[in-house]
Structure formats: structure tokens, C-alpha cells
Amino acid sequence: MLAVKKLTKKFSAPSGDVQALSDISLKVESGQFVSIIGKSGSGKSTLLSMLGALDIPTSGSIEVDGVDLAKLSSKQQTSYRAKTIGFVFQQYNLIPNLSALENVMLALEFGGHKSAGRREEAARLLKQVGLDDQQIQRKPARLSGGQQQRVAIARAIANNPALILADEPTGNLDSETGQKIFDLLHKLSRSQNTTIIAVTHDLDIAGKTDKTFTLKDGKITTK
């Protein structure tokens, strides 16, 4: 489903260029649950942003189901992000002035969910990640870090994306809740054939995925 070829990303900064990714090539099949590990600064978030068409590679290509992301028009890229991909950001990126419920409802709206039943569907998704009736009415600032993280996960899975890109989806969770979220993602990959690429620092979790890529200084060291 995903083929990355010779992907390179350079950032230009006044203090000099940073080569965040160099010559990355990898393949992920549909329905695979893949983990990415590597030290801070090794390029994990940069790689996810490229895969999610949130940023443009310096060189190289990314094909999703045979379509080169660079060849999509900006309208097609927007639709790719809204419908094909569920993104869990490292910093969650929830909309601060909307409640948890409204954050998920908005994602459903972008994904083309009809307005009837949107509220109920958002509530169902939030309950699936373990939030209660009262918590789902709160704005992000009034939820704990782990609760916000779970809202971000509910939002990412809302439109049944073919591909979930998750930047440390269990990073802020205690091990029991983290395991539950991992199980939920695992179930999705098996029952809906959802492809999942998750950055993690948790080697226990990485060990349970189908495949692990290790990044070091912008290069893949294991396959």
C-alpha cells in the first residue's frame, strides 16, 4: 500500500541545513501494523509528516496504492489527508475552543459523515478510547494529557482511514491504558485491514507489531 523510495528531507535553518531524512526506502503492505523507533531527533516525526502529505520531501517519492503523493493536486492532497489518513500528532493538535466531542464531530464532518448521527458516532468513538460522558463535553485544556491523547486517537480513527499515522499514540498513557489503545489499533488493523504506522519509544509495543523500522540520524538501520 505504501512505497517510499530514496526519501530525503533537508531543513534549511540560519544556523545551517539539517538533513532530517536521508535516502529512506521502505515498503508497508495493506493491513500491516508497523512501528518506528529511534532516538529523539532521528527523524521519526519528519517521516510521518511526509507520509501524511503534511510536508514536501526534498527528493524521493512516496506512493500510496500506486499513486505518487507529489503528483496530487492540492485539492486531492486535502482529500487524501481527510479521507485516507488518520493522523495522531505528537502534540495532539486538538482544537482548543471545541470540546472533545466537537473535535471528533468536526473530523467526521471533514470526512463527509452526514450531520444526522454525527454526535452519536463521535460519542461512540470517544467511549471506545475510554472517555466518559462528562469528559467528552470538556475542552482539551480541561482534560489530562492522556485523555487528550485518546481524543486525538478517536479523531484519527473516526473516518475509518486506510492508513493511520500515529506519533507516539501511547506516549502519555500509563502502561495499562497504553496497552488498551495498542489493542484497539491492533484490532483495527486486523478487522478493517487498516495500515498502521506508529512511532513509539515502548519496545514492548514495538515488539508486538508486524514490523519495526529503526531510524538513526535520518537513516533506516533495521528492516
Ligand SMILES: Nc1ncnc2c1ncn2[C@@H]1O[C@H](COP(=O)(O)OP(=O)(O)OP(=O)(O)O)[C@@H](O)[C@H]1O
Ligand atoms: N522545521 C524544522 N526546521 C529545522 N529543523 C527541523 C525541523 N523539524 C525538525 N527538524 C530537525 O530534524 C531532525 C529530526 O526531527 P524529528 O522531529 O523528525 O525527530 P523525532 O525523531 O521525531 O524526535 P522526537 O523523538 O524528539 O520527537 C531534528 O534534528 C530536528 O531538529
Ligand SMILES: [Mg+2]
Ligand atoms: Mg517526534
